[in-house]
Amino acid sequence: MLLRSRKMTVKTTIISPARPAQTWSLTEHLLSTFPEEYQRATQHPFLLAAAEGRLPKDVLGKWLANDRLYIHSYIRAAGKLLSAIDLPQVVPKDGEASETQLVDWLIEALAAVRREERLFIDVAGRYGLDVNIGTLGGVSSTEAVVVDEGAKLPGLVMMEDIFRDIQGSTTAAPGAYEMARLNDRPPTTTLLPWLEGAVMFWGTERTYLDAWSWAKSRQPPGKASSDAREDADGGALRNEFIPNWSSVDFGRFVGRLGGLIDFAVSQALERVGEEGADAVKAEIIGRVEAKWKSLLSAEAAFWPQVD
Numbered sequence: 001m002l003l004r005s006r007k008m009t010v011k012t013t014i015i016s017p018a019r020p021a022q023t024w025s026l027t028e029h030l031l032s033t034f035p036e037e038y039q040r041a042t043q044h045p046f047l048l049a050a051a052e053g054r055l056p057k058d059v060l061g062k063w064l065a066n067d068r069l070y071i072h073s074y075i076r077a078a079g080k081l082l083s084a085i086d087l088p089q090v091v092p093k094d095g096e097a098s099e100t101q102l103v104d105w106l107i108e109a110l111a112a113v114r115r116e117e118r119l120f121i122d123v124a125g126r127y128g129l130d131v132n133i134g135t136l137g138g139v140s141s142t143e144a145v146v147v148d149e150g151a152k153l154p155g156l157v158m159m160e161d162i163f164r165d166i167q168g169s170t171t172a173a174p175g176a177y178e179m180a181r182l183n184d185r186p187p188t189t190t191l192l193p194w195l196e197g198a199v200m201f202w203g204t205e206r207t208y209l210d211a212w213s214w215a216k217s218r219q220p221p222g223k224a225s226s227d228a229r230e231d232a233d234g235g236a237l238r239n240e241f242i243p244n245w246s247s248v249d250f251g252r253f254v255g256r257l258g259g260l261i262d263f264a265v266s267q268a269l270e271r272v273g274e275e276g277a278d279a280v281k282a283e284i285i286g287r288v289e290a291k292w293k294s295l296l297s298a299e300a301a302f303w304p305q306v307d
Contacts, residue, residue, distance in 0.1 A: 026265045026284060027202065027258040030292045041299035042211040049306045051218035053231030053238060057129055060233045063304050064120050065133040066156045069147065070302075071113045073156075074204075077163035078106050081197040084167050098264035102198060105257050109201065112253075119240070127236040155302025159204070162291070162298060166197040191283065192264055199288045200295060202257045207299045209254050212245035 088097045124131045134151030228235030269277045
């Protein structure tokens, strides 16, 4: 959810070794799993109403308020995942390590979600939207005002739990997994210990991209952007948000993380050879498939109910 600017991103050049002969793609496998759940997450009545200009300002404002808190949870989770990444202790001879590329992606993602939060506040001011969720005010001016947990959308609560479960550290000493990789021997730690976290970040961005791309495809044809002032939200979605969340740049940014995940998995499969590949695939699927399904449920529950 970048550009979700999630996003307009800083363009970087990724130098990767040649793709191994393995053709199995973890991300394609996940996208083909639980198709009904994926459709509910990416083709919701809320999105159709947004595309057709039928979302009232109060409904849009409530959703943006929840999405803004999602950003805060996203930032905390990114920090935890960054702390779990075991960066190479020496410069690799075969190109930039997947772990280093993941760090680059997460840093760009953090900058992008902060831009997005500022975008929320700017657009809200120009279009008259309230992007504050319900709060429990303090009795006195010295007491903190806290968010009313009961005012959160179910999907936000679920996403906060998902992000909270991302591991913040590994038990291995720095460089342990990297040394095992360079010496071509089984690592003493979990294979790709950052994988679950990376899949969750890719999954939330990919579903967001597909959801708003679907909404864009459902916009009435031939309706000029100047007519957006007649929309129930005054044109905030059609003029500001939908173009941002369905952009080519956002798609490339999401695709970069998906490609990084698939490449790292392919490298792992190549190292174990044909005899061990099936076992490694089964291990990886067992680690991420249930989490993927939980993520889809959370994404579907993040869209407010509309008539």
